[in-house]
Amino acid sequence: MWIPISDAPISCFPHFEVAAESGDWIVVDKGAPLIVHPSNGKKEPNLLEGVEALLSYEIANGASLSLVNRLDRETSGLTLIAKNKAAARQLGRAMQRRLMHKEYLAVVQGWPEWTETTCTAPILRQGDVAESRIWVKQAVHPAGKACTTVFRTERAWNTPHGPLALVRCIPETGRMHQIRVHLAHLGHPIIGDKIYGPSEECYLEYIQRGWSRELEEQLLLPRHALHACRLEFPFDEKVFTAEAPLPEDMRKLLEVQKENSVR
Incomplete structure (x- = not known):
């Protein structure tokens, strides 16, 4: 609709x-x-x-x-x-x-060395411990709130822009930007992420001037490639499941590179 x-x-x-x-x-x-x-x-x-x-x-x-x-x-x-x-x-x-089970799919930079890993790095607002021109930006820090995300590498492939991977993300907690921060912390930021990707300057430039050819060269997509694909939740003593296929922009990115899949 x-x-x-x-x-x-x-x-x-x-x-x-x-x-x-x-x-x-x-x-x-x-x-x-x-x-x-x-x-x-x-x-x-x-x-x-x-x-x-x-x-x-x-x-x-x-x-x-x-x-x-x-x-x-x-x-x-x-x-x-x-x-x-x-x-x-x-x-x-x-x-x-925490009775709801949520799964996401993300396209990230690089090839993870792990097939599955769990990140438990604590997170807080970066401005509470260091300078940041982005109020909502979060960061890994020992004083942050506890949070846990499970990651599973589903596919990796070569592209003209370097190696990329499709990763399933299962958050066990719900901190702000948790998946994005944890993936960046692991060295695999999400494609298109203006805050946790190549530089926070991408976000500031986008806010001021909008999408540009220069931003496209750095980010590949005009939004971060993160999709909530599965949701399980209890209601009236039953468990319901909903699923959503990859959106067109993420699907096209995969289709363009499918012939170069390496695992």
Whole structure:
């Protein structure tokens, strides 16, 4: 479903698909870049307004939507939304108790030496311990909050831009930018990541001037190649599973290089 565009930002893909639904909740596959809810008073398309339009009949009959999990603007994939307050409470408790299982796919720089590894590096906001011109930027630091991410290398291949790999990411905690920070910490930043990729200057330049040929040469993609592909969650004593295929931009990157796959 497409979300009507009014005063759109520099880059926006206002699109989502329904991945699973019940009378109490809906799981949608969010496009990227797209924010999940209005922020900073800016008027731009967002996922919540799009789902509200889709469920306008249910809302007119008493439904009240609540986001259960949130994705970054540039992260695509599965987002769970409760349709009523009781469902929001139940799903919120499941989230707090870490009863939800989430999996992501990322295209990263380099060939990981590991087939599977677990990163437990603690994370905090970089500005709390060092200078950073990006307020939201996170960093690995001994004083940070504990967090854990499991990574599995699914495929690696050669490209004109150097070796790349497709990595499955399974976060066991939910810190801000956790997957992106952990992959960069392991030496394999996500393709297209303006903050944790080649240089944070990429983010600052993008904010000031928008996407450019120079940024494309450094980042390859105009958004970071991270996709929430699988979500398992309990509800009313049952476990539900939703899956979302790779979006077109990440799929094309893989298709272009599939003949050069090395493992």
